[in-house]
Amino acid sequence: MSNDKYGDGPDPYTYPNSQVLINKFGITDDDQFIEMEKDFSELAIMDIEFSPPPYDLLYWRSLHQALFGDIYYWAGELRTIDISKGTTRFCNINRIEPEANRLFHQLAQENYLVGLPYDSLIVKLAEYYSDLNVIHPFREGNGRAQRLLFEHIIINCGFQISFAGINPDEWIQANIDGYHCRYQRMTALFARCIR
Structure with missing residues (x-):
């Protein structure tokens, strides 16, 4: 697992002196954990059925819970630490709910x-x-939960849609561009994926 926390102090989501996220299986080996998480989330997604709107933060959280509830105790819960990937800092924990609610309200207004x-x-x-990607409301599993949403x-x-x-x-570059409000690459990818 990559260390994508920022700020002071230890990461409360990982085992001490490790980058492996605390999990229900007690797995502390990074490679074994990555494989287990991938396998479990791929199985979980097959059981998740489509639901009509409303699509909001609560719905996003329910998808995350369904995907990762067998793996993480905190599945579906908003993260309690600030995170980043590379030079990209995601939404501050105090702004997750207001920003997500603002965007989902706007989405609802657009039917x-x-x-x-x-x-x-x-x-x-x-x-x-x-x-919404800038919000990154969870400690891990944001991309998979957001793609499902x-x-x-x-x-x-x-x-x-198929992301296959x-x-x-x-995909990473389109997300980085989107972080900077340059949506052209993401638009082109959606054009390839959606029929």
């Missing part, structure tokens, strides 16, 4: 993007995805 023409839809999805939003709009053909490097 969860239902009825938009395809070209407008992918632009809006890229913007919302990028803006957006699958539900997209299905609700009458389309299908996306190269991880281009």
Whole structure:
């Protein structure tokens, strides 16, 4: 696991003197833990069914709980420490709820993007995805939970999505660009994924 916490003091989510996240299995070996988490979350996602709106922070938290509840005691709970990846700092813990609620309220005001023409839809999805990604409300599992959330939003709009053909490097770069409000790459990726 990469050390993506910032701030002073030890990370309360990891085992002492380790970067492995505390888990229900007591696994402390990094490689073994990564494999177990991947396997369990892939199985869990198969049991999660589509639900119609409202899509909000509570719904996002429920998806995270469903994905990671067998692994983490804190699944579905908002993180209590500030985190970053590389030079990207995610939302301060005191701003997670207000910022998420603001964006989800805006999404609801736009009827969860239902009825938009395809070209407008992918632009809006890229913007919302990028803006919500900055929030990163959980200690781990943000990307998987957010992609699942957006699958539900997209299905609700009458389309299908598959992230399978996306190269991880281009996905990361699109997210970095989106962090800086440059949505073109994310828009192009959604255009490739959504039918």
